[in-house]
Amino acid sequence: MAIKTEEMVLNMGPQHPSTHGVLRLELKLDGELITGVTPHIGYLHRCFEKHCEAMTYPQVVPYTDRMDYLAAMYNNFGYVTAVEKLMGIEVPERVEYIRIIMGELQRIASHMVAVGTYGLDIGAFTPFLYLFRDREKILSLFEKTCGARLLYNYMWIGGVSHDLHPDFLRLTKEFIDYFRPNIKELNNLLTFNKIFIERTANVGILPADVAVNYGMTGPNLRASGIKYDLRKDEPYSIYDRFDFDVPIGDGRHGTIGDCWDRYYMRVLEMEESLKIIEQAIEQIPDGDVHSAIPKRIKPPAGSIYHRVENPRGELGYFIISDGSLNPFRVKVRPPSFVSLELMDELCKGHLVADVVAILGSIDIVLGEVDR
């Protein structure tokens, strides 16, 4: 009698410990070997773009918070700079510096979650909690500034909602001094752990040309060896004033563009962000943060595509204005949405355990994928 074999279809999610939200991956398995992955998204769809059409421009800001809730500051940043560019508003120096400090702190906080949960996906529980402990400190800094810990609604078109707390700069400095050694500890505990390297090196290799064709951006693209960072290559706000490196993947433990490289990019970027914050704290001038906020926000008719370097990659806002108080169309380019497309390409031929490793390494936030 011939043994009959068939492909097993495994539905990973929508409720699953490591899909990072409500994502359903339809895995086609041959034993434990993956022959195909179909992501099903939309479980968190909240009609962001439809909402925007019924809102005035400033009213959209809190909705941007809720897309990528781990990098809410940066989502604000992207949206307000897009509208400012469309209206031609020049914001005061102090606001620019505050935005950069907040944005980079947010980048660190977001990478902490990415790195920590990645450790969790691989099975290391402890680094996750260490990083969350440190993230709390950043969130407390945000809370001191604007009263919220996760969804800030801090950046307004033409300014920011509150000036910095008098203690803020001192506390931020303290945080930098506190956090630097912790990155080393993280590296010792997780990054250079033999088992961790075995699990992630040479897994989910993303060659540079495929990455570009699939529109990968941010740390995921840089891990494939392409030195491309919007903060350097297309400086928005005042990023051209700071001195920092753009780390790229070197395939130290495997091939360029594997999961370990993608993971390590985030660790390195945390250090670079600390550098930027340090410089910004040195240079920040005094000033009024509300002086440039227009009384009536009514951009002229036209369209603009503005992009910023979100922790997850290129976050773009495509805004069409018809000259009224409400945007005619707001379309977001969420970096996670684009990254998630690659799952099938990256997972084929790997094992079930690698799906988790790959999904964690491209670092998605489902709130942003589904909007």
Add this chain to the structure above:
Amino acid sequence: MYDIILDFTGNEILSMFISAALPLFMFILPFALVAVLAERKVSAFMQDRLGPTRVGPKGLLQTVADILKLFQKEDIVASNADKKLFNLAPILVFAGSFAVFAAIPFSGAYIGTFADVGIFFVVAISSLVVAGILMAGWASNNKYSLLGAVRSAAQIISYEIPTALVILSLVMLAGTLNLYELTEMQTEYFWNWYIFGGPATGIQKILLIPFMIVGFIILYISTLAEVNRTPFDIPEAESELVAGYHTEYSGMKFAIFFLAEYANMFAVSAIVATLFFGGFQSPFGYLGDLFGVEWLIPIEQFGWFTVKGLFFVFVQMWLRWTLPRLRVDQLMTMCWKYMIPYAFVNLIIIGIISLI
């Protein structure tokens, strides 16, 4: 122990039952209570947290509350599950891990059975767990459970080989399978422990030490894999398979799996302690001998045994909260390509040394 109970009850079968059930009620249940709490406290300490603090003083009653919760939970059986197997599986798993304790000498005065096949029985009966896990995975009718069960079966069976090879080398040296006798050989002082070459003397002892240490490491790693602890917890890898073979279990059945896991943890630690670290033997004489109090010695021995066992349980926890998890193919590679050949070579070398 059996004799004392026989004197007391006068009934052979009854006293056998009682002496068999003693370790369960006297030891495993309290141990599981403490170990679950300890695991949480240890992990909390390692992760810069506080751990449970609300139930009882400093959270000491947390496990009791957990067990009460599990008792009250609805016993859910998935509608497409194979009900008979589904219900049988936790019992089988628990029986397998519990039966191991029958052959382990807790102290000079208490051992479940003086069976001459002691360690062989332990290796054999612990395989019953595999059957239970496979049953659980298959009967749950859940793909995660099935994957977890298949992984678990493959893992446990593979890692039994290096375990058995190391045990074989010790048995070869000691000339007995009886765990009690094995312990008795390592009496008096800690340099008589098998990790330091056992009761052998002279050049033989010095030659044995490095190979014994290698043997110990192989045994400890493979027992870790046999009880599905990190870094080998792939059968229940949370981030991949939700909870592996016990995904579908709730309430008391889940509690039984949990209990079996902790019982297993202690069982393998006890075996490691018995084989390499003198079991219940004190590393440096007894207070009882010193003061001439005969009845104190078994109690002290029990204490030493518990301390050694708990130390290895602690090391298991320590590893769990430090290391990431291996992948299933890496696990197999490690077993078949490294551990088994090393264990084999180790066996041969120890054999040659014992002939000197």
Add this chain to the structure above:
Amino acid sequence: MKTPEEIFELLKNKFGEEHITFTNDQAGDPYVTVAPEKFRAAAVYLSRDAEMKFDSLMLLSGVDDANGEKSKDENENEIITGGTLSVYYNLFSLELRHKVTVRVSVPRENPEIESITDIWRTADWHEREAYDMFGIIFKNHPDLRRILMPYDWDAGYPLRKDYQNPEFYHGMKVPY
């Protein structure tokens, strides 16, 4: 590196003035409008040509231009007939570091555009989203299904300006 004007000139010379128009009298980015029948060829040209090398598609967005005839139905809901739906392609060249926005407008009643998934793979999900939200059909798309809305959503395309919520979806009341 080329400005959008230069890119427009090149495109105009290649595909003819009647198919390519340029809009730069508005605020924000200028954009090039390409006729749908020439779009596929233009996309291939933009991605392959040595002077263009647009290797990266930043964003593809569907837009309801709402420039048709507006009327009311019996429930006072707005209906739009005629006019166009548009797709905006924001292209970027990593190699030459220049950008361009390409717009393609198709009639609202028969919105069909050639798919470009084989040129820029990232367009796959973006096109699905545009289909999902606007009902724009991308010809030769490998797998044109809804993506964010439920697969069996049959009440139309939500981001169209005249979209009306259905009363019920699978027996559940929708407007709450």
